[in-house]
Amino acid sequence: MVQSVIEALLRSKIGLDVNSIGSGAIASAIYQRMADCGISEMSSYWGYLQDSPQEWEALIENVIIPETWFFREPESFALLKSYVLSEWLPKKPQGVLRVLSVPCATGEEPYSIAIALLEAGLTSTQFHIDAVDISKQCLLKAQTAIYDKHSFRGHNFTAQANYFKLIDSKYYLQSSIKNLVRFINGNLADTNFSVYQQKYDIVFCRNLLIYFDSKTREQTIRILENLLAKEGLLFVASAEATLLMKTQLVAVRKSSAIAYQKLSHHQDLITTKKSSELNINNKVEIASxxxxxxxxxxxxxxxxxxxxxxxxxxxxxxxxxxxxxxxxxxxxxxxxxxxxxxxxxxxxxxxxxxxxxxxxxxxxxxxxxxxxxxxxxxxxxxxxxxxxxxxxxxxxx
Ligand SMILES: C[S@@+](CC[C@H](N)C(=O)[O-])C[C@H]1O[C@@H](n2cnc3c(N)ncnc32)[C@H](O)[C@@H]1O
Structure with missing residues (x-):
């Protein structure tokens, strides 16, 4: 009974849909925290939790799934490069590409974005990356930028030697890459979530919507749409694509990669170009x-x-x-x-x-x-x- 009260609060504070990880996982997170606090009764723990914002943070650290790795779903990064070179750069040769990675977990995703943009030929002054996560522990690790082999489980990233120094089985990211990402602590399930006033050309929000309950998911999609520049691209994980059906976003595909753009941008393009299909480098298909x-x-x-x-x-x-x-x-x-x-x-x-x-x-x-x-x-x-x-x-x- 007490557990369901805690679950309800987790839902309202961080949008967590209990079914996404299962009640068993929540129970073990709670018992772990009770053991760490030296509390034996769940009802006493609940009392303590209500009075302690720090304990909420600690519990959240125990329920989140910080699973991530470099160049996860590598097709997304190919689509990113292609879009930047063929769409964004020709229109804004003097501009600064604004990128948001939320949730960034332990940093592998925003650092992969930085590496992809450098490999696409952008200089470090041509882009700016903000990376947000609710977990302070994850952000600490992200800022340290020292990884082990599990962060490279994707089979397509073979260029570690170019960006990391390997010491005692640990991969140390070069500081020239580390300095390209600004890490921020934030809760995307908060209705007031906003990072900065300016919009983002690229938003990565992968592998979080699947953990949200439907209300938080809808609210989050509206927030992301709002953060996205008119011609910008929103990336979600392939398993999350269905969640964006029935929204005001239109799919942009390149082989198995998928990203989304605002419908209003497409309506403008359709009127001005009078085209049935629009292509980025003749490969990315934007269907109408x-x-x-x-x-x-x-x-x-x-x-x-x-x-x-x-x-x-x-x-x-x-x-x-x-x-x-x-x-x-x-x-x-x-x-x-x-x-x-x-x-x-x-x-x-x-x-x-x-x-x-x-x-x-x-x-x-x-x-x-x-x-x-x-x-x-x-x-x-x-x-x-x-x-x-x-x-x-x-x-x-
Ligand atoms: C599975 S990781 C995804 C990391 C990365 N985007 C990827 O796809 O590899 C999920 C992350 O979401 C973060 N998270 C969970 N709830 C959140 C919330 N309400 N706001 C911001 N981050 C959240 C967790 O701390 C965790 O680091």
Whole structure:
């Protein structure tokens, strides 16, 4: 009983949806804190917690999931580079690119952004990165910028030697990179969350929305939209893409990478360019449902399905996916999209079936595996979810 009161407070203070990590994980965080404080009864701990802001902070440190690594979902960084070079830089050659990474956890994400921008050819004076997290312990580690091999579990980052000094199995980030990121303590679930008045050209908000309850998630998406510059890009994790359906954001895709832009920006582009598809470097596809004509091309059918999904036309999106799949039965990506839309419509059984088909076609399809794992968790099938998470985890090595 006392635990559910604490859970309710965690929800209202930091937006945590208890189901996302499970009541068992919250219980062990509470018991750990009780042991650290020398308190044996949960009701006494609750009394103590109410009077101690420091204890709240300590409890929050115990419930957060600070899992992160360098160049996690590397496609996002490829899309970032491509966007900056082909869209942002030509328009603002003298400008300073403003980037926000929230949550930044122990710093791997904002430092990866800094490295990606330098590798794209920007100088350190051409960008500014703010990195925010609720956890002071994470921020401390981020500022120290000393990592071990677990921070490099992504298979695509092979250039550690260029940016780190390896001493006694620890990787020390060069100070020239360290100095490019400003770390800030902040709570994104706070309705007053705002970092600075100026908008950001790039916002990374990956692997946090999945832990939020639906109210906090909606509120957070509005905050992020507000923080995003008109032509800016918002990155979420691939497993979070469905959460942005039915918003005023439009998907921008490049191979498996996905980011979002404001719909208002697209409406301007569509009117001025009178184009059915806009491309960054001829590779990034920004789809607009009103303008893409269905010319029986399979590719357009899938693009149209994605756009319909992103704009909340879910039944149309399902039909378009099915039409596409009739002619293209072996496309795992189409099955994942179909599953995402079915799930958004509450058709969980069908969604599970679609994700399974995607995984059958491509056993290592990370988005397919992640969606199925989240669905299994939502259905209370922890055993299947855990097996899937283990599979996803093994993919990182
Ligand atoms: C899984 S990590 C994600 C890190 C990184 N964005 C990534 O994708 O690798 C989640 C982080 O969210 C932070 N967090 C949890 N609730 C938060 C909140 N309400 N506001 C800001 N950060 C929060 C946690 O402290 C943790 O460091």
């Amino acid at each position: 449902p009103q303008k893409i004509s269905v010319n029986n091309s399979n590719i357009n059918l899938l693009a149209l399905a994605k756009t319909a999904a992103n704009q909340g036309h879910l039944e149309d999106a399902i039909q378009l996916c099915k039409d596409y799949l009739k002619q293209n039965q072996i496309n795992a990506e189409a099955y994942v999209l179909l599953g995402e839309v079915q799930q958004a419509m509450g058709q969980n059984e069908q969604a599970g079936e679609s994700f399974r088909k995607a995984i059958y076609l491509q056993p290592n399809h990370e988005a397919g595996l992640t969606h199925l794992a989240l669905l299994k968790e939502q259905q209370g099938d922890k055993t299947s979810a855990d097996l899937l998470w283990q599979r996803i985890y093994r993919l990182q090595f």
